[in-house]
Amino acid sequence: METHLIVSKQGRELIEYESAVPLDRVLKEATFHYADDDFMAPVASGSFRFDAMVIVPCTMKTLSAVANGYADTLISRAAEVTLKEGRKLILVPREMPLSLVDLNNMVRAKQAGAVIMPASPGFYNKPKTIDDLVNNVVSRILDQAGIDNELIQRWGEPAKKKSTLPSSGHKIVR
Ligand SMILES: Cc1cc2nc3c(=O)[nH]c(=O)nc-3n(C[C@H](O)[C@H](O)[C@H](O)COP(=O)(O)O)c2cc1C
Numbered sequence: 448m449e450t451h452l453i454v455s456k457q458g459r460e461l462i463e464y465e466s467a468v469p470l471d472r473v474l475k476e477a478t479f480h481y482a483d484d485d486f487m488a489p490v491a492s493g494s495f496r497f498d499a500m501v502i503v504p505c506t507m508k509t510l511s512a513v514a515n516g517y518a519d520t521l522i523s524r525a526a527e528v529t530l531k532e533g534r535k536l537i538l539v540p541r542e543m544p545l546s547l548v549d550l551n552n553m554v555r556a557k558q559a560g561a562v563i564m565p566a567s568p569g570f571y572n573k574p575k576t577i578d579d580l581v582n583n584v585v586s587r588i589l590d591q592a593g594i595d596n597e598l599i600q601r602w603g604e605p606a607k608k609k610s611t612l613p614s615s616g617h618k619i620v621r
Contacts, residue, residue, distance in 0.1 A: 452477030504541035
């Protein structure tokens with residue numbers, strides 16, 4: 448599978464601040480990556496074919512840009528392209544509480560065809576690590592994008608003998 452990654456200017460700083468994962472390592476995971484002001488990138492054009500776009504996490508600022516067609520970054524331009532070409536756009540907002548402006552922008556984006564799925568993990572799997580919570584959200588996003596994955600124990604499926612989940616070892620204290 449080919450992936451095209453765009454990390455916003457602020458996102459580049461927050462990856463290192465919040466996750467302690469070096470930005471270079473994140474960028475290397477993608478087949479191609481671009482700066483958020485690189486409007487010459489293939490994904491800026493509807494003639495470049497791709498199946499789906501995920502914005503994760505989607506800040507309230509980027510949500511606003513997407514909902515209102517204000518394509519001043521490569522991320523918001525690629526999202527605009529995804530919508531106009533009738534492809535799947537998945538927005539994963541991460542914010543609380545939500546203002547009426549945010550809620551209205553979510554409605555606008557949904558009406559335009561986007562899928563809105565807040566980063567809100569399930570707890571029925573009894574998560575033990577931060578990775579369990581993250582994998583739960585990531586698995587649901589991949590499902591929406593039509594990408595097969597076995598990141599989580601699905602409700603109603605027999606328990607897997609051995610966990611295939613990656614773990615950083617961070618425990619949740621109960
Ligand atoms: C430590 C930190 C955490 C942030 N977390 C969020 C967040 O969870 N949700 C959000 O909408 N904005 C958050 N922001 C604010 C955004 O980073 C800011 O609105 C930025 O302009 C978004 O730009 P971008 O959408 O191009 O990445 C955070 C900022 C900082 C410094």
